Amino acid sequence: MGGQTGEHRPALEVRSPVTELSDDRLGAVRLLLKRDDLIHPDFPGNKWRKLAGNLAAAAEQGAETLLTFGGAYSNHIAATAAAGWHFGFRTIGVIRGEEHLPLNPVLARATQQRGMQLTYLDRTRYRAKRDPALLAELAARFGPFYLLPEGGGNELAVHGCAELAAELVGQVPDVDVVVCPVGTGGTLAGLAGGLGPDRRAIGVSVLKGGGFLAEEVASLQRAAFGHETTNWRVVEEFHFGGYARRTPALNAFIDDFAKRHGLVLDWVYVAKMMCGLFAMVQDGRIPAGSTVVAVITGRCADAVRP
Structure with missing residues (x-):
């Protein structure tokens, strides 16, 4: 894939581990974590699942450049930059909003260590990211590119995330419910499609005003599978102020989780999902007796013990 030399090609363990979580707040619910964050440091969580098929397609088409869209803290932007560095593609990141210097750690690493070139669109123009006229303008500026949509979805x-579903069912055959965070809908669309009708998928939106996400998921399923499945839903009340926003309540949940379980949750995606999961256990939306797998789609870290 691409033109990078072999020593930079990542050795990826695609089959990620599953660990069981013991927590007295779960009652009669059994909870396991699907640790996709351990696949590779540059492709934590769901990023390799989404990128692998696209990188193969880009290489088959002879593309030299990957262009994608994302927010200033986007894990997808970071993973695309890393993919370009590892596999020999030039990368362009189209960032929502104005440039802010110095760059935050996500964008600084993407540019300074992984060679991504950034450009910015104000929020009005960014909403037109699928407009052929805007894409033509970007092609005129940067040259031909392989387009990765926002979030990689x-x-x-979607097919890559369906393979994730098959993998986790093989590891936890009695799973009833799979929970994941939702930013653009691709992971939830694939998981639900891969789980089959007898298991449920719940997506926890990390966006304020995420009511549009259900149609995004349905649209992705129609494109990938030719039909929608009925075994999923999106819950919207655990966004904690919106994308890449956090509140004292979320911070307290992260701190408490780290003390209990020795794991510092990614606050942009995973912590919101886990907080929502515990709330849904406590209010009965996830019934007692269920076996639940939470997919860790973002970078987490071991807690520092005193």
């Missing part, structure tokens, strides 16, 4: 990504 397209048919190839």
